[in-house]
Amino acid sequence: MLFRSLRNPVFARLYAAQTTSLLGDALTWVGLALLAFELAGQKSAIVLSGALTLRVTAFVLLSPLAGAIADRIDRKMILVTTHVIRMLIVSLLPFVTKVWQIYALIFALNVFNAFFTPTYQATIPLVTGQNDYPQAIALSAATFQLLGVLGPGIAGSVAALIGARQVFFLDALTFLVAAVLIFTLPGQLRVQPSLSNSATKGRTWRDIKNGTTRLFTDAPIRYALAMQLVASIAGAQILVNTVGYVQGTLKLGNMQYGWVMAAFGIGATISAVAFGAISRRLARTTFVLLGAALVTLALLPASYVGLPLLMILWLVAGMGQNFVNLPTQTLIADRIPSDAQGRVYGAHFAWSHLWWAVSYPLAGWLGSNFSDREFLYGSLIGLMLLVVVQLTLSPQDYEHEHESIWHEHEHIHDEHHQHEHHQGIPIGEPHTHPHEHLPMRHSHLYFVDLHHYSR
Template sequence: MNALVLFSALRNPLFARLYTAQTVSQIGDALTWVGLALLAAQLAGPQQAPAVLAIALTLRVSAFVLLSPLAGVLADRVNRRTVLVACHFGRLLVMLGMFLVTQVWQIYVLMFLLNALTAFFTPTNQATVPLVVGRDDARPAFALSSATTEVLGIVGPGLAGVLAAVLGTRALFLVDAASFLLAGLLMLTLPALRASDQPVDRSTLADVKDGTARLWRDPPIRFALLMELVAAVTGALILTVTVSRVQGGLNLGEAQYGWVMAAFGLGAALASLAVGAAGKRVPLTRFIALGAVVTSLAIVPGDLLPLGGLMVFWLLAGVGQNWVNLPTETLLAERTEEAAQGRVYGAHFAWSHLWWAFAYPVAGFLGTQLPGQAFLVGGGLALVLLASIWWTHRGAVAQRAS
């Protein structure tokens, strides 16, 4: 099957608008984090900027873990278009606030608000994809969205750097605000998007518990969720330790670091195309298992590789990361009835980010305490986790969940 099958999802006019709005807002997101780093350096100074960014990232994960299960329940109960539009316009206001920031504490407040809105937006948007295209056509739709996200992750920071040089740092937040405005207006053109018109007689807490219970009681989904822990360990090492390896271990500069991370993003983008092109010929759990193996093995020699080798292995690591995360999103759609997808995606968003909350400190410890062996030890830890999960969930893969 040709990789162009991904674009078949765009024949659905509702998904085309949903996808366009998501893409526009993601361009703005790419600008936000570059602008945040530059603004932190302006307000706190270059030496304190990493601490400001670390706190902002902690607030990001905290908002996701705390609020996304509630967001998923909301997505099952109300018009999802209303939630999506409100999140876009809410983030527009936050970006206008970032343009006016004068103190570091204001950054923290606005970053928590921004990510609280993202915690409501992302699970709702994920649950809306199968609602719009149907569960049987969710694979190419999710694959196209994932590939676009990865490509924007590669080109976005470069675009942000150019705009910052031409327009100034704070102007990035105005461009971001404009992207959220446009995305919100596009969302307003969609019809009402409800998972069910049946009255709800359950409590919010019961639905939150149900979302998590559905993740853990379904063997293929539980297998996928645990494999995301493996991907979080390897991904956290890549995001936190690569800069030390390139600049400290190889004595290279920022440009070379950018090349390595671009290779990582390129691998993820290519992997999205492969998932979409495979259709239903390859069971999703097989993709997930293979992805966990590839990303874990790819980082093991990272402490010894020269620049060229690091780029090749990081490209493979990006492939593996995507083959864990993207099929999991589709698996949730295919194994969950429509009326419950919101709370399941919300619970999944919380749990998957909880893995990263665990993985970041582990990566930080290895990077500082074992700088010459961080990837070897971290990759070994990932492989041990992988083997344990595989051994206890062999039946989930054997069932050919698809």
């Protein structure tokens, strides 16, 4: 079961700390959106896109370094330190009066966030062991995806109650709680020296390269990753331009903005439940295509609607966002050998954030230059890209692969069935030796191989 890993008290506390930290992140970004609108008005889209671009830039640049450091020193110290420093940084945000101060604090905040996330991910197998590691990773990834879209709705409602600037103090409290949870863990979270040495002597770059290679050579995973770019274009429009549309165009307040973002989170929750209930009935790639279409089409009329219809559209968009993200995470677990999943998940973390690094500036530019049609243009761009991805990267077939099985069986070689043997095994007499069954492939969907006909 997915929650079996929570029986491990060390992982349960780590998981509680991660969940608290993710709620803090949601408070950060909703508070930042409201603060940007307070300081920049209709130009808030530029401020938000710049801050969010700095966020993903820190992730992409520093996460590999964080993973290398996590193999050398006590990971508990890294996790606690990053939480305490982030607590101090967000405590400064209520006193911001200039846009450049937002940029400086957000970049500093996400430098330490970039060190926390991969260190936490690397710590999961360290504390759970082989049996519970898959369930722990799945639970952690599902929580990350769910709170990534549900959190803004919660945070928006909180901001409406206590105020835009005051929300950062509550944000700081979440980081303090997470730091205490990790600090009270017994002992150290340090890898054995042999494991550390094997991971740092010239292997770091090779592992990074191998993880990226696996992402782009596996057809269904490559297709899902490309669809995440489509979803990120729509998602960036929602995160960057919703506050300007609700408070600028519709002339509504913080509470109404919270309602809209809550609808987005409710949609994500519905899709998470639906995916868990029917995930075995449809191919992962079918979910991904459905999700990309939903989140992109939801934006199409959004520039011309009032609050009630906008909430409905954002609910649909939230469903689509999770229908893309959750199956993509599961595809990696389905199709990548367990001994290579870590580097592939790491590569996926970097590449999927690169998509947002492209999407945030695009959303800021559209919101600044086409403030009355930003959602329409964002939707059209996403739809064009969706069609291109579907026509060029849709996988030829979607397969489940089983691990190879070794066993021994007795057989006799005739003149047509020969291979090398150890000395002393005569031809034509019964004997046994280990025999490997190669992975079995079960095709569920069939597509025309466009590359075959174009050569």
